[in-house]
Amino acid sequence: MQPTTAPIAATIRTHLACDIDELRTLFLFEHLSDEQLLWLCGHGHVEFIEPGVLYREGDPATDFYVMLSGSVALYRRVGADDVEVARTGQVGVYAGAWAAYLGDRVPQTYSQTLRVLEPSRYYVLAAADFAAFMNDWFPMAVHLLEGLFFGQQSSQAAIGQRERLLALGSLSAGLTHELNNPAAAATRATATLRERVAGMRHKLAMIASGPYDRDQLAQIIHLQEKAVAALKRARAADGKRTALEVSDLEDELADWMTDHGISGGWELASAFVAADLGTAWLDMVAAYVGDEVLEGAVRWLSYTLETESLMNEVEDATARISSLVGAAKQYSQIGRAPDQTVDVHELLDSTITMLERQLGDGITVVRAYDRSLPPIHVFAAELNQVWTNLIDNAAQAMDGHGTLTLTTRRVDDWLEVEVADTGPGIPDAVVGRIFEPFFTTKPVGSGTGLGLDISWRIVVGKHHGDLSVTSEPGDTRFRVRLPYTSTEGPTP
Incomplete structure (x- = not known):
């Protein structure tokens, strides 16, 4: 397939006489009667066409063409390029408004660009006349073709929906688990916090009736604020100590308290160690x-620090829940337009968050993002399905251990997203088939073989982009390219 970005000149066309004997030699018309052939010549005509573009992809499909002599090439638009998908000189090949008989149930536009390569002759029939003769002469064939066409569409939609539901079930299970952990932590912290607040009320009563003068109370309150500030600094510094280091510091503080006549110092020490005091x-x-x-x-200062730590735990837990819910909303695109202009990094990050459980602790995620990339107009929810398929496949290939690298970059007028893993790679014998529907290298029952096929249709079919793969042991890279300058934008 050869891409071209240069504009192709339009053709020069000349009308010629239509000969029913010539039409009879074509495989499309060889079984028609003389009356039918006369009808075709009466409603259609023959054109002599010089090299150039006969029609362009996306233009209204006004005519049905059958080649009588010459040669042609067909192109599909991929981003800003026209990519050649076929080339032939076979007499009788047809193109153009072949779907006119389906009427307004499908878009009546040319699905490809057709370029005439040498002086050629074509039989040309208007789309409305093509639809009329198909429905009048071949009603049973039309019904069969309609059933095949729309049946395939329904099957693909149902299969795609099934694949999405399978992925959603897996993601929902992971999300439920991820939400349960911080929710349980918040519940435990709240219960303990209630006990500590009750203890502080008791201590406050003792202080009120105890031997504290005004100056001592002021000093305790001042120390309380300093202790809370110290805990805040320690939390921000996030200095990680080993369990042995923490134990040694707690023992040191407990000994100090014993030396100063404070009983049960080992229970109080952990709060001061957490604040780095x-x-x-x-x-x-x-x-x-x-x-x-x-x-x-x-004891009052220890209760203050422990209470503050418990409130930090509740804050962390609720922030984690909020983050997960936000990621789920970003991932599903709930409440947002199907197509929109987005930062692709937000989509990638939300997908990683949703897949954290599948990735586990043994897979390191590296984000090699080019944050300067401009936003792009896409179907965000469907692209998230692509990221899910690629990342989940990578995680399964690495079997829980390895490095997943997500790279974004701009290549000419494309936004490129690369998903790379350090798994065993895809065998050379099958790498050319991985985008085929129902083809899978996973064990029976572990995959439908549709994830990459659906990804291909989303990237190439709906976004006019490109999806490719290179693989060798220890380095498999899937590259998704999305056009910044597509003349059509995403296709529903």
Whole structure:
């Protein structure tokens, strides 16, 4: 297939006489009667056509053409290019408004661009006349063709819907699991928080009736604010300590509390370690409040820190839930127009979020994004289905261990998305068949063989883009190209 971006000159056409004996030699018309052939010559005509474009893809389909002599090439529009898909000199080949008999149930436009390669002759019949003679002369054949045409469309739609439902079931299970974890964490944290707040109310009552003077209370409140600020800084720094390091720090703090007459110090120490507050800070507390109220002050500060930590847990859990719901909404495109101008990185990120459970901890995701890429006009929900198929296939190929790399770049007037994995690769013997419907390399029962076929139809058929693959052991790359300058935009 050879692409061309150069404009092709239109043809020069000359009307000629129609000969029924010549029409009778064509395989399309060889069984027609003289009366029918006369009708064809009376309603149609013969044209002599110089090299050039006979018609262009997307233009209204006004005529049905049968080649009497010469040669032609057919092109399909892919982005800004016309890609040659066929070339022939066979007498009797036909093209143009062949679907006119289906009427307004299908778009009556040319599905390809036809280029005449050498001086040629064509029998030409207007689309309305072609529809009339098909329906009048071959009503049974028309009904059979209609059944075949629309039956295939219905089958493809049903199969596509089934594939989407299978993917949705898998994603829903993963999403439910992902939502349950933060929801359970928030529930546990809330229950513990209720206990701690009750304990703080009890401590507050003790403080109110205890030996604290006005200055000591002011100092405790001041220390409380400093402790909360320290916890906030430690949370922002997100310094990861090993379990052994945490245990050593807790033991050190517990020993300090025992030395200062504070019982049960091991229960209080973890709150101070989480805020990165050590014995030096507790020495400052002792200097501020005095020995007579030190234990009450330390316990109050520990309760304050633990309460703040529990509120952080609730915040993290609810933020995770909100993030998952947002990703699900972005992924499904609920409440949004079918075609829209979007940032492709948002679509990729939402898909990764939805597939986190399938990816697991053993797969490292690398995002090599070119964030400067401009938005693109696409069917967002359907592209998310493409990303799902490609990423899920990559995860299964790597069997839970490897690196998944998502790369975005601009190539001329294309936006290119590359999904690469470090799996074993696709065997050379089958790599040319992977986009065929029902073809799969997965074990029986593990795949329908439709994921890549559906992806091809979404990328190439609906977006006038391109989907390709290169593979070798340890490096398989699927590349999706979407046109920025498509003259038609996405096709419903």
